[in-house]
Amino acid sequence: MAFDFGPLFPAGTPAPAQRWTGAPKYNFTGGNNDPDALPLGGLMAAAATVMAREGRTLATYGLNSGPQGYRPLRDFLVTKLERDAGMMCTADDLLIVSGSLQALDLVNSALLTRGDTVIVEQDNYQGTLTRLAKLGVNAVGIPLDSGGMRMDVLEAALAQLQARGIKPKYIYTIPTVQNPTGTIMGEARRIRMCELADQYGVPIFEDDCYADLVWDGERPRAIYAISHSDNVIHIGSFSKSIAPALRVGFIAAPWSIMSRMLALKTDAGSGALEQMVLAEYCAAHFTEHVPALRTDLNKKLDTLMEALNEQFGTAAEFEAPKGGIFLWVKLPDNVDTLKLYQAALKEGVAINPGPEWSTDKVNTLSRMRLCFASPSHDEIREGIALLADICRREFGVPERSGNVIERRGQE
Amino acid sequence: MAFDFGPLFPAGTPAPAQRWTGAPKYNFTGGNNDPDALPLGGLMAAAATVMAREGRTLATYGLNSGPQGYRPLRDFLVTKLERDAGMMCTADDLLIVSGSLQALDLVNSALLTRGDTVIVEQDNYQGTLTRLAKLGVNAVGIPLDSGGMRMDVLEAALAQLQARGIKPKYIYTIPTVQNPTGTIMGEARRIRMCELADQYGVPIFEDDCYADLVWDGERPRAIYAISHSDNVIHIGSFSKSIAPALRVGFIAAPWSIMSRMLALKTDAGSGALEQMVLAEYCAAHFTEHVPALRTDLNKKLDTLMEALNEQFGTAAEFEAPKGGIFLWVKLPDNVDTLKLYQAALKEGVAINPGPEWSTDKVNTLSRMRLCFASPSHDEIREGIALLADICRREFGVPERSGNVIERRGQE
Numbered sequence: 064m065a066f067d068f069g070p071l072f073p074a075g076t077p078a079p080a081q082r083w084t085g086a087p088k089y090n091f092t093g094g095n096n097d098p099d100a101l102p103l104g105g106l107m108a109a110a111a112t113v114m115a116r117e118g119r120t121l122a123t124y125g126l127n128s129g130p131q132g133y134r135p136l137r138d139f140l141v142t143k144l145e146r147d148a149g150m151m152c153t154a155d156d157l158l159i160v161s162g163s164l165q166a167l168d169l170v171n172s173a174l175l176t177r178g179d180t181v182i183v184e185q186d187n188y189q190g191t192l193t194r195l196a197k198l199g200v201n202a203v204g205i206p207l208d209s210g211g212m213r214m215d216v217l218e219a220a221l222a223q224l225q226a227r228g229i230k231p232k233y234i235y236t237i238p239t240v241q242n243p244t245g246t247i248m249g250e251a252r253r254i255r256m257c258e259l260a261d262q263y264g265v266p267i268f269e270d271d272c273y274a275d276l277v278w279d280g281e282r283p284r285a286i287y288a289i290s291h292s293d294n295v296i297h298i299g300s301f302s303k304s305i306a307p308a309l310r311v312g313f314i315a316a317p318w319s320i321m322s323r324m325l326a327l328k329t330d331a332g333s334g335a336l337e338q339m340v341l342a343e344y345c346a347a348h349f350t351e352h353v354p355a356l357r358t359d360l361n362k363k364l365d366t367l368m369e370a371l372n373e374q375f376g377t378a379a380e381f382e383a384p385k386g387g388i389f390l391w392v393k394l395p396d397n398v399d400t401l402k403l404y405q406a407a408l409k410e411g412v413a414i415n416p417g418p419e420w421s422t423d424k425v426n427t428l429s430r431m432r433l434c435f436a437s438p439s440h441d442e443i444r445e446g447i448a449l450l451a452d453i454c455r456r457e458f459g460v461p462e463r464s465g466n467v468i469e470r471r472g473q474e
Numbered sequence: 475m476a477f478d479f480g481p482l483f484p485a486g487t488p489a490p491a492q493r494w495t496g497a498p499k500y501n502f503t504g505g506n507n508d509p510d511a512l513p514l515g516g517l518m519a520a521a522a523t524v525m526a527r528e529g530r531t532l533a534t535y536g537l538n539s540g541p542q543g544y545r546p547l548r549d550f551l552v553t554k555l556e557r558d559a560g561m562m563c564t565a566d567d568l569l570i571v572s573g574s575l576q577a578l579d580l581v582n583s584a585l586l587t588r589g590d591t592v593i594v595e596q597d598n599y600q601g602t603l604t605r606l607a608k609l610g611v612n613a614v615g616i617p618l619d620s621g622g623m624r625m626d627v628l629e630a631a632l633a634q635l636q637a638r639g640i641k642p643k644y645i646y647t648i649p650t651v652q653n654p655t656g657t658i659m660g661e662a663r664r665i666r667m668c669e670l671a672d673q674y675g676v677p678i679f680e681d682d683c684y685a686d687l688v689w690d691g692e693r694p695r696a697i698y699a700i701s702h703s704d705n706v707i708h709i710g711s712f713s714k715s716i717a718p719a720l721r722v723g724f725i726a727a728p729w730s731i732m733s734r735m736l737a738l739k740t741d742a743g744s745g746a747l748e749q750m751v752l753a754e755y756c757a758a759h760f761t762e763h764v765p766a767l768r769t770d771l772n773k774k775l776d777t778l779m780e781a782l783n784e785q786f787g788t789a790a791e792f793e794a795p796k797g798g799i800f801l802w803v804k805l806p807d808n809v810d811t812l813k814l815y816q817a818a819l820k821e822g823v824a825i826n827p828g829p830e831w832s833t834d835k836v837n838t839l840s841r842m843r844l845c846f847a848s849p850s851h852d853e854i855r856e857g858i859a860l861l862a863d864i865c866r867r868e869f870g871v872p873e874r875s876g877n878v879i880e881r882r883g884q885e
Contacts, residue, residue, distance in 0.1 A: 064703060065703065065704040065728065065730075066703045066704050066705030066728070067730070068585075068728070069730065071585050072734060073585070073587035074587070076584070076734060076737075077734070077738060079733030079736075080733045080736035080737045082566070083540030086534075095533060095534045095535055096534075097533060098530035098531065099530070100533075101530050101532055101533045103525065103529045103530060106532075107521075107525045107526065110521045110747075111521070111522060114517065114518045115518065118512070118514045118518065119510070119512050120509065120719070121517075121717040121719045121720060122511075122717055122718065122848065123506045123507075123718070123719060123848065124504055124505065124719055125719065126719050127497060129494030130491070130494055131494065155493070161572060161741055161745070162741065162742055164740060164741050164742055168740070168741075174479075174484070176484035176485070194740070232482055264477075266477055266479065292475060292476065292477045293476040293477050294477030306532040306533055306746075307532075307533065307535045307742070308531070308533070308534060308535055308536065308537050308743065308746030308747075309746060309747060310741070310742065310743060310744065310745050310746070317477070318493075319476075319480065319490075320479045322491045322493075323487060323490050325491035326488040326490055329605070330572055330576055330579075330721070331573055331575055331718070331721065333572075333745070334572070334721050334722075334744070334745025334747070334748045335719030335721070336521075336719075336747050336751060337745045337746075337747050340747060437534065
């Protein structure tokens, strides 16, 4: 008789996972990248070179670079972060982690406990919101406009929390290509956020994992670079700029919290081969690869927006993001995207329903996030056409397009 | 002024890590492997082949194999585990993780909560003991003899706990090349452990991460293979058989607990490049590489035992292990290995003091664990000579060796 593990699970154990049944045919979810834009030749050459030169260090945990990760990769990041984000840091300020998801977990482990409060952007990365919920942490959502998190509302929220005796543990922001809104916070707001953080004694948690994907390559300085008070934890990733399956991200942080995260990081380091290959590839080719990737992704965004205009007409509202891999779309108010998600998935179209990407579950019910990096141009067109059909069937919108009505009129 | 993160840390935060200052010259700690035995050419060829064939899937999280890990690596493990350990499992029963450390964390997260009790081998892997302590879990240590965990004491402990109304969450064992004792539990004890587990309704957590390194290649069936009641969680690793820096391990477990661990594993998968390279390499070369590695390691063990006999004489007692990468050494009772550890580290010799590797902190005070895979034969000889000098200076043992006395007599 099979042993019953059920009674052994602690209270609060998450629901069991379902068995994986394969990827949907039209996948507009997840941070997957464009397989055609992957710099495969460069990565292969880098793998051959770095393994031939120093592959035997794979026999040693941490490649003899210590617990903060492969030193040449940190050295590359020091250069890159100064060049691209204005950040002045050293290799000792950096920790290589297994994707920015491990960065989120480490920062949260170091700072948060049940009942804590943090401040976040109202529309937000689902993985951040689910992590906070699982930890029993109260996430106060600050609305965004086209310039990112609104500083007037942030100021009011900080004042209100202070009046209630609550000091938030951090202000979490994705300032550069915000997820899911795609907005970029300008430098003035970044400076203002630093002033407010100083005034209220709250650190800033800056998640910059999409910052390489600004279409024109111009981005504001990182908040980490702007702050004068060593109160910013900055995280980033190679998932969006190179390849998500590699699972390599990083944390830049002051030693007072870095040393705590190191104490909590008991996994004996992140994958060494990937760190080696990335360091070797990026030192020589990052600055040539990323602009090509951006051009590729921008074209896919164009295809997605064209397909939405064609299939949904005015029923799909959106602002073209200035970079990234996703579009935040508003459908008519009667569309419940949680239901649309279920109906679409049955027919092989995967979308992110709005309420899963916001602290405001009500006003995002007719929103959806569409990722455009991974599907081909044809898949984008076919998938959006199918999604429009399903949405029409379920919710009566969009109305039939001109073409279809015309054809039906001829019958 | 620098921001002070101190007041933000939750109660119970571990002490901060110290800055890394480089590896000790003579390092007898850690699961590092022999760099000369690393199959570098094979891994490089595998990397080139697998990347050329399917490298573009790196653009997709999980390589389109789903959350349980790269399918060809799981397929290899299905074959390997049946051939080597008698385990009948399918790819669906396997989860690829970032080293067996993540396996420990996932199993513990799924099953344990503060105040729980588990049963472990008395002398034990430090990482297991520190994890349990951090979780606030009571670890009941069962003594070992040359045949591994003693089943008579296990039976008595289960009965005593039951009498006190305590049901342990699991029985944790490293049955094949136990860490640190190097013992191998025979099949009769494995069968007895399964009977006791059934009788008391307690699952077994089998950590088999050294099982590939039995000198003669002959090992008893895994406990997972012996149990008839789907109550065994089995974990393993490529750290010891191929390379620790890769950070690839696995869990074989019934779906009822696998599905819970999947729900808790929110890292979007382990490093893909490493899974791909391992699958490609191991399918063709695992069975030729591992015997060569074992021969290499066995020679290093011989060098270590010779050096200990030469330098420590009868002051160092040990039983030659039947496999693995470490030796569990008893020094005279007046030697405090916690102090020896500190003194030796100052002179560039790193050892594992016994109390960190046992639930019995008193009777292991004069014990130490010495890892022999990573240092060269010369480093082993020099490091042990230096350790003997330091031990003599600190504790008066070993007495001066014959050679030295003779020379001094001639002065």
